[in-house]
Amino acid sequence: MANIPDPSIVYRQFDAAFARVAAYVILKNGELVAKVAIKRSASNLRASAFVHWIGVPLVCGTANGGGYDKDSAAVAAGARKILNPTTQIHGEWSDDWQAFVKAASLDGGKRWDDAVRDAGFTVIQAV
Numbered sequence: 001m002a003n004i005p006d007p008s009i010v011y012r013q014f015d016a017a018f019a020r021v022a023a024y025v026i027l028k029n030g031e032l033v034a035k036v037a038i039k040r041s042a043s044n045l046r047a048s049a050f051v052h053w054i055g056v057p058l059v060c061g062t063a064n065g066g067g068y069d070k071d072s073a074a075v076a077a078g079a080r081k082i083l084n085p086t087t088q089i090h091g092e093w094s095d096d097w098q099a100f101v102k103a104a105s106l107d108g109g110k111r112w113d114d115a116v117r118d119a120g121f122t123v124i125q126a127v
Helices: 007-017 070-079 091-104 112-118
Strands: 021-028 031-040 046-053 059-064 122-125
Touching (some): 021 091, 031 070, 046 070, 070 091, 070 112, 091 112
Antiparallel strands (some): 021 031, 021 122, 031 046, 046 059
């Protein structure tokens, strides 16, 4: 019989590896359209958001400091850098791309994921 490790060890390893990381998949009508990964510094004073609208280059936005929602600010900074897929890849993505960028670019008020949901997308946290 195979040696099965203590499950608590694996959970502790997972928690240590992903303690300051959150990853999300963004769906529209059940189809994957974007991914967002957020990495926080050990001091929690910096957040980097990697925002990827499928079909165009990955972008990164950052936010520094304290006392506000750095995750949403970093996602907003990244979303504003996304290239227009109508000029890059797929014209039929224009409306969805614009709605995503508009919602994800909001900086202040709603959390980024709530704004994206309100724009008609499904946001699922994967990590």
